[in-house]
Every structure is written in structure tokens, then in C-alpha cells.
Amino acid sequence: MTTVTSTGRGLLPTAEPLALLTAAGEPVAAPALPMPGDEVLLDLHRRMVLGRRFDAQATALTKQGRLAVYPSSRGQEACEVGAVLALEDRDWLFPTYRDSVALVTRGVDPIETLTLLQGGWHLGYDPYEYRVAPQCTPLATNTLHAVGLAHAARYQGEDSVALVLLGDGATSEGDTHEALNFAGVWQAPVVFLVQNNGYAISVPMSKQNAAPSLAHKGIGYGVRSELIDGNDPAAVYATVRDAVQAAREGGGPTLIEARTYRIEAHTNADDANRYRDPAEVAYWLSRDPLDRLEAYLRSRGLLDDARRDAVLAEAEAFAAKVRDGMNADVEPDPAELFEHVYAQPTPALREQAAQLAEELR
Amino acid sequence: MSLSMAGALNRGLADALEADDRVLVFGEDVGPLGGVFRVTDGLTARFGERRVFDTPLAESGIVGTAIGMAMNGLRPVVEMQFDAFAYPAFEQITSHLAKLRNRTRGKVELPVVVRIPYGGGIGGVEHHCDSSEMYYTHTPGLRVVTPGTPEDAYHLLRASIDSPDPVIFLEPKRLYWGKSEVDFDAGVPMDRAVVRRAGSDVTLIAYGPMVPVALETADAAREEGWDVEVVDLRTLSPFDDETVAASVRKTGRAVVVHEASGFCGYGAEVAARLTERCFHHLHAPILRVTGYDIPYPPPKLEEHHLPNTDRVLDAIARLQWDDQVDGVVGVA
Numbered sequence A: 001m002t003t004v005t006s007t008g009r010g011l012l013p014t015a016e017p018l019a020l021l022t023a024a025g026e027p028v029a030a031p032a033l034p035m036p037g038d039e040v041l042l043d044l045h046r047r048m049v050l051g052r053r054f055d056a057q058a059t060a061l062t063k064q065g066r067l068a069v070y071p072s073s074r075g076q077e078a079c080e081v082g083a084v085l086a087l088e089d090r091d092w093l094f095p096t097y098r099d100s101v102a103l104v105t106r107g108v109d110p111i112e113t114l115t116l117l118q119g120g121w122h123l124g125y126d127p128y129e130y131r132v133a134p135q136c137t138p139l140a141t142n143t144l145h146a147v148g149l150a151h152a153a154r155y156q157g158e159d160s161v162a163l164v165l166l167g168d169g170a171t172s173e174g175d176t177h178e179a180l181n182f183a184g185v186w187q188a189p190v191v192f193l194v195q196n197n198g199y200a201i202s203v204p205m206s207k208q209n210a211a212p213s214l215a216h217k218g219i220g221y222g223v224r225s226e227l228i229d230g231n232d233p234a235a236v237y238a239t240v241r242d243a244v245q246a247a248r249e250g251g252g253p254t255l256i257e258a259r260t261y262r263i264e265a266h267t268n269a270d271d272a273n274r275y276r277d278p279a280e281v282a283y284w285l286s287r288d289p290l291d292r293l294e295a296y297l298r299s300r301g302l303l304d305d306a307r308r309d310a311v312l313a314e315a316e317a318f319a320a321k322v323r324d325g326m327n328a329d330v331e332p333d334p335a336e337l338f339e340h341v342y343a344q345p346t347p348a349l350r351e352q353a354a355q356l357a358e359e360l361r
Numbered sequence B: 001m002s003l004s005m006a007g008a009l010n011r012g013l014a015d016a017l018e019a020d021d022r023v024l025v026f027g028e029d030v031g032p033l034g035g036v037f038r039v040t041d042g043l044t045a046r047f048g049e050r051r052v053f054d055t056p057l058a059e060s061g062i063v064g065t066a067i068g069m070a071m072n073g074l075r076p077v078v079e080m081q082f083d084a085f086a087y088p089a090f091e092q093i094t095s096h097l098a099k100l101r102n103r104t105r106g107k108v109e110l111p112v113v114v115r116i117p118y119g120g121g122i123g124g125v126e127h128h129c130d131s132s133e134m135y136y137t138h139t140p141g142l143r144v145v146t147p148g149t150p151e152d153a154y155h156l157l158r159a160s161i162d163s164p165d166p167v168i169f170l171e172p173k174r175l176y177w178g179k180s181e182v183d184f185d186a187g188v189p190m191d192r193a194v195v196r197r198a199g200s201d202v203t204l205i206a207y208g209p210m211v212p213v214a215l216e217t218a219d220a221a222r223e224e225g226w227d228v229e230v231v232d233l234r235t236l237s238p239f240d241d242e243t244v245a246a247s248v249r250k251t252g253r254a255v256v257v258h259e260a261s262g263f264c265g266y267g268a269e270v271a272a273r274l275t276e277r278c279f280h281h282l283h284a285p286i287l288r289v290t291g292y293d294i295p296y297p298p299p300k301l302e303e304h305h306l307p308n309t310d311r312v313l314d315a316i317a318r319l320q321w322d323d324q325v326d327g328v329v330g331v332a
């Protein structure tokens, strides 16, 4: 049985990453998918500007000691934003620690987004309000949650789809393989988006994988796979949208490998100069996803300086809001430590809560 | 009705599936085969593949997808085929199943039951006889339950499936086939230990596979003149301090019995809690009778490893009886 996507391909990804825009922002000849509409492209642009500003603000707050740690996604905005905009409200997002920009793009309050990294609690938002699972740190474990949730959606007659984000390193974890296999066997409505940003902390792709691409791993599980240019916002949006649509209509799962690059170090605590050449970073800076989209929008007459300035001003206001929120010292309540371990605190936990309360008197 | 524990569990699953459409049963070979211990026998035929099904062979996958399903409103009951084969799922259990409620400030509830046949005494080869309870009881956020009778098995399983918290449901393999009366209206609560046999001289604290051993020991001890009380813990986490401490305050002596290795084992926790709560009532140190601190032995040697009546009687004998009027002089 060969499953064929709406792009007309079978299980195997293309040899070269699928793109709609060249690095210079020109439309490619004979694109595999239609270019997203103008409104979508402008929305992608606006959200990418906001996301990049948010990311810079979070990095700055980390230097000021306001966040315990921050894994930046600078350079990966096409994935962070393109994939999220491709979802409907009823769909679910399963992000990792790196995907704070995806969260704010999804509409999660930026202060609630940063609660985890700021250290106030493990999660600041209500997953059901935004249909966004907690950001996942144990690598690849969220892939299985996404498959299970998607399967349950179908069991209950809903047509929502789960999108799970993971990194190149996470594809080596056993859970990724179990999840792809379960998704294939169950034909679960789930989309796996691998942001291949070149490194798992310090370990490069060459030590992570021997297959022609990460997308090739789908075929072993009967999961359709796509290899795309992860710095092309139009391609990310169009491919994820296509995969989500296929999943919604009963077409089963898709694995997408998006080739992108992590411009910053792994986190603020990491020193990337120990393992990669600055020339490599310079090369990827020249393939910036936001520049690419701006060049295209300008060539089409959809973006001018006035519009760009307006978006930049909005981003500044957004950053100011994040700054203010993070600079407000809200002390977490120690009593809450005992509240959510079980549906009802056990007698032993009630005793321990009383003990801590006594110490704090 | 007289039922084996496997039969009682089967009935518990069937009744839960019948009662609630959100309950799903899945795992390895639980479908048409009915599980390697036949606990899910006939359930696929009765409820269909949609409700009771075989998954790919992947324990992390089974628990991980169960977590996602529970996030989306279902109540999965999954089977791990054997104790040691649940270890691939350990990360999903400890990092997610146990913690998601806490991580999400109570927003995400995971009513998942992970059924695990555990323990030895059935002549199983390596990796089929582990007593893994402490890995789970040490993890906050999990409830850990283990029945010692068919009746408890039925009721505790139903209660576990109804629980809003994730439950590790440990099924003592060696008790699967023994039959006894099951009252379906008995209403056994979770989180409560039970005094299986009343006595006044010493408390034997046991659970799961060791409950029958404790009861046999109590009978044998009669001949030595000891009146033994047997407490069956039933729920290992959270621990029922009240029932157990009340018994030990009454008897002043206690022995904890379990199959798992003693070092850092469940008995250590029980002994510590009882010492903290009952010290002034104790006539002797609390003793433990456990498996040795060795990997589970091969079938031909397992009888030397497993606690038995003689070993428990020996422990009772060591409980400083010389302060009793008609006591036996021990070797404390």
C-alpha cells in the first residue's frame, strides 16, 4: 500500500529540502505546494518579528538573573511560527523547552509562558485553555503523549490533530521510534515536526544519524515524511498545514524534518564556541528566515517601511510587557508544594505542609 | 462466588469497561489471547477492538500514549506483561505519569492504571520475578496498590480505575490462581490496610504475595504460644499509618515481610515510620524478613530466597520475649 500526500509524493521525502522561497526570498520555480495567501504571509511576518523580539527579551532577562535558564530559538522562527499558525484552535501543540516562541505565537500569555524558566512553578498556563501541553524537557517523551492524545480525539469522534515538536537529537531517543510506530499502526492524527537545528547541545548531526535524512526515518514505520527548508516560513506553514489537513481527514501521521539552525548557544549556560565554527553561524545568519520573508513581501509590494515599523513598534511594546511582568517580584507560595501531588493531599502530605507552615511562621 | 485472583481481576476489568465508555484496556497480548496470565480473557470479544486491544510491543509507548489519552479525557488501564518488562516505561511513569498533575498545578489529571504482574514463586526464569514496588512507592504522585486476596483484587482494581490519580497496580503472580470467595458488594476502600487476623502478641505486616505466608505463620505460631496479628497493607502508597500503628501499639512487636530485597526496601520505611510513631509501645526492635540483597535467583534456587513460614517464625522468636510473664526466652 502506498499512501500519497496531497503534494503527490509517497512515503519517502524529497532528496532536497522542499522550499517555496529561495534564501534570497524569490519564489522557487515549480513549487510542490501552493504559496500561502497574502494574509497568512503577513501574519507569519508579524508573528516572527514578535517572536524574535520576545526571544531577545528573554535572553536579556536571563542575563539579568530574572530567568533561571533560557533556550533561545533565534533563527528557528520560521518553524516556531509557521507550524503554529498552521493549526486550528481545536488542534493541540506539544512543545519542548526550546519552543517558547511557538507558545506565544499560539496565544499563551508571555508571562505564563516564562513561568517554567523563571522558576516560579513548572508550568504557568492552563494546557486546556490553549490546547498546549506543558513544555517537555525529557527528550522525545512528548511524542508519545501527542500520539495518545490524538488517538483519544479520534476515539471520541473529534477531528482535532496533535502537532509535536522535537529536535534532531531527540530523534535518536527510543520514544521517538515508539511514537512513530504507534502513530503508523494506529494511523493517528498526529504531525511530528523535527526542527533539525544542527546540534543537540554540542553534538552535531554527523554523530546523531546515519540515514540520508531524519525524514527518512518515517518510512520504516509507514509514516509519510517530508524534508523541508526550515528557514522558509512559507514552506513550513504550507507543509505543516498540508500534513495537519491530511491527518484531520483520516490520512494518518506525517513526519517533517525542517532544516534550520540554532543561532545562539544551546542555552545561556552553554558556550557554543567550544564545538562550532563562527563561520558556520555567519553562513546561517545569511539565510535568515525573517529576511527571506521580508524580501519576498517587499518584492510583492505587501510590505513597506511603514508597515514594518508598525510591527517593530508592536514588538517593542510586547517586549516591554514581558519585561514588566518578569520584573514584578511575585513570590510563589510554598504551601502550594503539597497541593497538587494527588487529587487530595494524603495525611502524610498534610503533616508535611503543616510542618513547613510552622517553620515559616 | 468463588474466584481466582485472575478471575476477579478479569471481572473487575469487565465491570469497569461496562460502566464507563472512557475506560480502555490495552497492552501486549491482552486482546484475543487474553494476556499471558489470561487476566483480560474474553474482553476483546465482549467489548471490541476499540476498547480492548493489542498495542505494538513497546512499554514506554504503552504508558506514554496512555498519558496522552488520559490528557484527552480517557481512562486507560494498561498491562505491563511482567515486572521487569515495565522498566522501559520507567521514564514515562516517573517523569510524566507521576508528575503531570503537580507540574500543571492540578490542571491535568491522569486517571491511568498500570497493571503489573510482579513477584516470584512461580518458577519463572530471570526478568520474570522482580518485586519492583519500591521504585514506584518512592515516587510522589503515584498510588501503589497490591491485593492479597481475590476479593480485594476486584474491589481495589475498580477503585483504582475510578481514582483521579495514577495507580501502579501490582498483581502478585503467585496468587493469580488460588480461589476464594468474592463478595462484589464488599466495598474495599483504597488507602486502607486491613487486619486480616487479630492477635495480641505480635503484628506481622505483609502485602501481596506474602499475605498467605503471614497467615500461615500466624497459624503455626499458635503452637509456639504466640497470638499473631496479621496486617495486609493492600495500598503501599500512600501508607496507612493509622491502621498499622494502632496494631503495633497494641501488640508492641512487629515483623515486616516482603519478597523484595531488604536493603532500602519497603520494610525499612515501615520500620522507620513505626519506630517514629510507636517507640514507647515497642518491646523489641522491628524486624524485617525479606528476600536477600541479590538479583532474583534462578527457579531452582528461588525457594532459598523467598521468605517462608520458618523464617518469619524465626524472626518472631527473636523479638525479646523474656519480658513476658509466660514468654519464651529469645536471642535478641
Ligand SMILES: Cc1ncc(C[n+]2csc(CCOP(=O)(O)OP(=O)(O)O)c2C)c(N)n1
Pocket (backbone or CB within 6 Å): A098, A137, A138, A139, A166, A167, A168, A169, A170, A171, A197, A199, A200, A201, A262, A266
Ligand atoms: C532524555 C533526556 N536526555 C538528555 C537530556 C539533556 N538535554 C537537554 S536538551 C539536549 C539536546 C537536545 O537536542 P535536540 O533534540 O536536537 O534539541 P535542541 O535542544 O537542539 O532544540 C539534551 C541532551 C534531556 N533533556 N532528556
